[in-house]
Amino acid sequence: MEPKFAKGGKLEKWHPVFESFATLAFTPAIVTKKGSHIRDGVDLKRTMITVIIAMIPCLLFGIYNTGHWEMVAESGNRGLDFWSDGGAKFIAGLIVVLPMIVVSYGVGLTIEFIFGIMRGHSLHEGFLVSGMLIPLVMPADCPLWMIGVATAFAVIIGKEVFGGTGMNIVNVALTARAFLFFAYPTSMSGDKVWMAGQEANVDGFTGSTALGDLATFVSDKPVFENLDAYTNHYSLADSFFGMIPGSIGETSTLMCLIGAAILIISGVGSLRIIASFFAGGLIMGLILNGISGNAFFDLPAHYHLVIGGFAFGAVFMATDPVTAAQTAQGKIIYGLLGGIMAILIRVLNPAYPEGVMLAILFMNIMAPIIDHYVIQGNIKRRLKRLKTA
Amino acid sequence: MLLNMSKTIKLRKGLDIRLVGEAEKVLVELPMPATVSLKPSDFHRLTPKMVVKVGDHVNAGSVVFCDKYNEQVKFVSPVSGTIKDVVRGDKRRILEVVITTDGNQVFVEHGPKNVAELSGDEIKETMLANGLFAFVKQRPLDVVADPAQTPKSIFVSAFDSAPLAADLDFMLHGHGADFQAGLNALAKLTTGKVHLNVNGKAGVDEIFAKATNVQINTIVGKHPAGNVGPQIHHIDPVNKGEFVWSVNAQDVAIIGRFFNTGKFDAHKIVALTGSESIHPKYFKTVIGANVASILKDNVKQDGDVRVVSGNALTGDKIEADGHLGFYHNQLTLLPEGNELKFVLTKGWMGPGLDKFSNNRLMLSTWLGGKKRYRMDTNTNGEERAFVMTGELERVFPFDILPMQLVKAAITNDIDGMENLGIYEVAPEDFALCEYVCTTKVNIQDEIRRGLDIIAEECM
Numbered sequence: 001m002e003p004k005f006a007k008g009g010k011l012e013k014w015h016p017v018f019e020s021f022a023t024l025a026f027t028p029a030i031v032t033k034k035g036s037h038i039r040d041g042v043d044l045k046r047t048m049i050t051v052i053i054a055m056i057p058c059l060l061f062g063i064y065n066t067g068h069w070e071m072v073a074e075s076g077n078r079g080l081d082f083w084s085d086g087g088a089k090f091i092a093g094l095i096v097v098l099p100m101i102v103v104s105y106g107v108g109l110t111i112e113f114i115f116g117i118m119r120g121h122s123l124h125e126g127f128l129v130s131g132m133l134i135p136l137v138m139p140a141d142c143p144l145w146m147i148g149v150a151t152a153f154a155v156i157i158g159k160e161v162f163g164g165t166g167m168n169i170v171n172v173a174l175t176a177r178a179f180l181f182f183a184y185p186t187s188m189s190g191d192k193v194w195m196a197g198q199e200a201n202v203d204g205f206t207g208s209t210a211l212g213d214l215a216t217f218v219s220d221k222p223v224f225e226n227l228d229a230y231t232n233h234y235s236l237a238d239s240f241f242g243m244i245p246g247s248i249g250e251t252s253t254l255m256c257l258i259g260a261a262i263l264i265i266s267g268v269g270s271l272r273i274i275a276s277f278f279a280g281g282l283i284m285g286l287i288l289n290g291i292s293g294n295a296f297f298d299l300p301a302h303y304h305l306v307i308g309g310f311a312f313g314a315v316f317m318a319t320d321p322v323t324a325a326q327t328a329q330g331k332i333i334y335g336l337l338g339g340i341m342a343i344l345i346r347v348l349n350p351a352y353p354e355g356v357m358l359a360i361l362f363m364n365i366m367a368p369i370i371d372h373y374v375i376q377g378n379i380k381r382r383l384k385r386l387k388t389a
Numbered sequence: 390m391l392l393n394m395s396k397t398i399k400l401r402k403g404l405d406i407r408l409v410g411e412a413e414k415v416l417v418e419l420p421m422p423a424t425v426s427l428k429p430s431d432f433h434r435l436t437p438k439m440v441v442k443v444g445d446h447v448n449a450g451s452v453v454f455c456d457k458y459n460e461q462v463k464f465v466s467p468v469s470g471t472i473k474d475v476v477r478g479d480k481r482r483i484l485e486v487v488i489t490t491d492g493n494q495v496f497v498e499h500g501p502k503n504v505a506e507l508s509g510d511e512i513k514e515t516m517l518a519n520g521l522f523a524f525v526k527q528r529p530l531d532v533v534a535d536p537a538q539t540p541k542s543i544f545v546s547a548f549d550s551a552p553l554a555a556d557l558d559f560m561l562h563g564h565g566a567d568f569q570a571g572l573n574a575l576a577k578l579t580t581g582k583v584h585l586n587v588n589g590k591a592g593v594d595e596i597f598a599k600a601t602n603v604q605i606n607t608i609v610g611k612h613p614a615g616n617v618g619p620q621i622h623h624i625d626p627v628n629k630g631e632f633v634w635s636v637n638a639q640d641v642a643i644i645g646r647f648f649n650t651g652k653f654d655a656h657k658i659v660a661l662t663g664s665e666s667i668h669p670k671y672f673k674t675v676i677g678a679n680v681a682s683i684l685k686d687n688v689k690q691d692g693d694v695r696v697v698s699g700n701a702l703t704g705d706k707i708e709a710d711g712h713l714g715f716y717h718n719q720l721t722l723l724p725e726g727n728e729l730k731f732v733l734t735k736g737w738m739g740p741g742l743d744k745f746s747n748n749r750l751m752l753s754t755w756l757g758g759k760k761r762y763r764m765d766t767n768t769n770g771e772e773r774a775f776v777m778t779g780e781l782e783r784v785f786p787f788d789i790l791p792m793q794l795v796k797a798a799i800t801n802d803i804d805g806m807e808n809l810g811i812y813e814v815a816p817e818d819f820a821l822c823e824y825v826c827t828t829k830v831n832i833q834d835e836i837r838r839g840l841d842i843i844a845e846e847c848m
Contacts, residue, residue, distance in 0.1 A: 027729065043827060
């Protein structure tokens with residue numbers, strides 16, 4: 001079959017497509033030609049499949065959670081027991097989430113294949129991870145066509161224009177989310193999008209999230225009278241385990257931490273970035289607790305780590321090695337500033353209940369500057385040695 | 390009163406690659422090989438000017454070619470015999486000068502010289518005229534040293550930490566007189582010191598421990614601890630405008646032998662290593678020897694074998710009847726990895742128990758210990774962009790940012806390379822980075838190109 005795709009063959013133009021599938025099944029018989037005769041067994045495919053495995057806990061819990069809140073929305077009863085009707089909930093969640101995944105991978109991979117054919121190289125593995133991340137950061141009720149448009153935008157403008165895998169400046173999955181957030185804001189925030197099937201809901205029912213309700217503290221009509229009422233409703237345990245509404249994959253901090261453990265133990269995700277991101281968020285939360293202004297400021301700092309997309313962003317988005325800082329010291333500064341900004345945007349900016357996405361995108365753009373100063377430090381040490389030599 | 394300035398350097402980064410096929414400490418003396426060759430490609434940036442032609446007779450120590458742009462630097466024949474062939478490649482570049490040995494080892498006789506009585510300039514001229522300067526390499530650029538420059542120090546590494554590397558203690562044991570004479574000669578070539586760097590993790594032979602006229606430093610760490618690169622970086626780093634020279638330990642003995650006997654006696658011990666060798670052991674032969682006699686009956690026949698002159702990280706691929714590289718004291722036999730690897734067994738979703746790795750995604754890394762691996766020459770993945778970060782830094786024991794320097798070299802960024810430390814490095818320092826890198830980019834080649842650009846534009 002290969003000769004048809006090789007140079008001169010009938011299907012020569014499609015060789016990148018053939019090669020992409022062939023290399024999924026077999027590592028090619030290419031031997032080293034220059035330099036070291038032996039090479040380590042790790043390659044980008046092995047790295048990327050590990051990230052996907054790390055996301056599976058979030059995915060599975062997210063599917064179940066989506067099914068649960070869909071049933072809540074249909075019945076209008078927010079007190080529905082989480083663990084009842086498990087099988088039906090999982091199926092219901094699958095019906096919502098699976099099409100999103102199919103659309104995300106379908107649109108993204110098609111575009112990447114087209115670029116691969118134009119450039120003459122096989123599929124590079126970056127989108128295997130982004131394709132899974134995109135559905136996980138979308139609200140459950142997001143229309144499929146929006147996911148398709150957002151994926152196309154993110155892959156073309158966010159990645160391929162810069163040269164493809166390894167060349168992008170901003171995180172691809174977050175670019176998709178940000179695109180939808182700014183292009184179709186009413187579909188991305190508020191209290192009608194987080195639970196599937198809300199059109200059929202009962203009067204007076206709101207599908208709001210923890211962050212959504214928290215943000216109302218700075219408005220005229222807070223949902224809860226005071227902070228205690230809020231923390232009673234959204235208990236720390238519920239938020240940590242993830243039994244709250246939100247984007248599909250982000251709710252369970254526990255699942256994110258399992259993913260973090262997989263990434264750190266395997267060496268694929270940077271412990272520096274994850275730890276400093278959490279630390280930065282905690283620090284900002286404590287500072288705000290100290291300043292104290294309204295209930296939003298007073299929310300205990302550790303709460304910020306478990307509600308919203310903070311944990312998911314810290315583990316899966318901030319750690320993207322291409323867009324994060326690339327020097328060791330730079331990663332710590334990058335993580336700290338990212339965590340600080342995420343909580344800052346959340347609490348101080350009424351227009352954005354969730355600050356993690358914007359904080360990470362901002363830090364992606366700032367990462368080269370952070371690296372620049374680390375590199376300058378290295379260069380200055382060398383120059384100083386030259387002067388004293 | 391002389392202060393003892395010796396340093397102990399502990400390197401925290403690096404990687405010892407455990408391969409199958411370490412040479413047993415048994416020495417076999419071989420008769421003179423049928424042919425011997427000098428390859429100008431062993432001397433990077435050298436344009437050779439032939440002094441003899443095909444059919445001419447030479448003795449051991451006769452000049453064969455010199456540096457076209459610096460004719461005082463001569464390269465001599467290691468054996469007596471006849472020039473058989475001058476192999477040329479693209480644009481008539483000389484690739485190899487092949488010499489048929491005549492069985493007798495007739496030397497060009499100079500008479501022994503007492504190093505103590507000679508001045509630095511006299512020693513330098515003697516070495517240049519008799520082909521001994523070819524053993525001296527310089528940083529920056531990692532090329533044959535420029536005799537017009539004076540180095541601020543000279544480095545000799547007393548151990549080799551590369552995969553399956555030959556044991557220098559075993560090879561030089563008993564050659565103390567020659568080795569010391571060589572050190573004394575080198576000491577007069579520099580205004581600074583000769584640094585002799587010994588292995589802190591193993592016992593050291595007395596010829597190193599009792600060497601005089603040098604500063605003995607102890608290096609503790611994994612490979613590349615035995616390379617002069619990290620040693621120079623931590624003891625006497627090279628700044629722009631400065632020069633540091635280095636000589637391989639066995640070559641120091643050849644230099645010393647010349648001063649002690651007046652003859653260019655280029656015999657050296659070579660280790661046959663690698664998983665595809667049946668009885669890996671040591672052989673006594675000569676510089677540039679044809680390897681057929683070393684490999685005879687000693688190569689496994691199940692599959693294609695790659696013969697590497699040198700070690701698996703930095704060596705050159707040669708034919709089974711090719712010749713040893715000028716600086717090499719090791720042959721590595723590796724299985725060619727020219728077969729497809731199924732994804733779930735040996736491919737990218739396999740458990741990874743069959744390969745040595747520095748990456749925790751491979752199960753073999755978790756086993757640790759002393760297990761040795763049979764690595765083939767497969768790239769284990771296609772070339773990709775730089776995605777993962779932090780990989781190269783783990784095996785690069787320099788205060789230099791490896792990925793940024795490699796990127797500067799790839800993009801021909803001269804200022805970037807200068808600022809990031811190109812004057813200190815050689816391609817061999819990046820061999821481990823190339824080994825571990827997920828991108829499969831030929832990093833050593835990119836650094837060599839970068840060094841060439843610096844040589845053209847800045848020096």
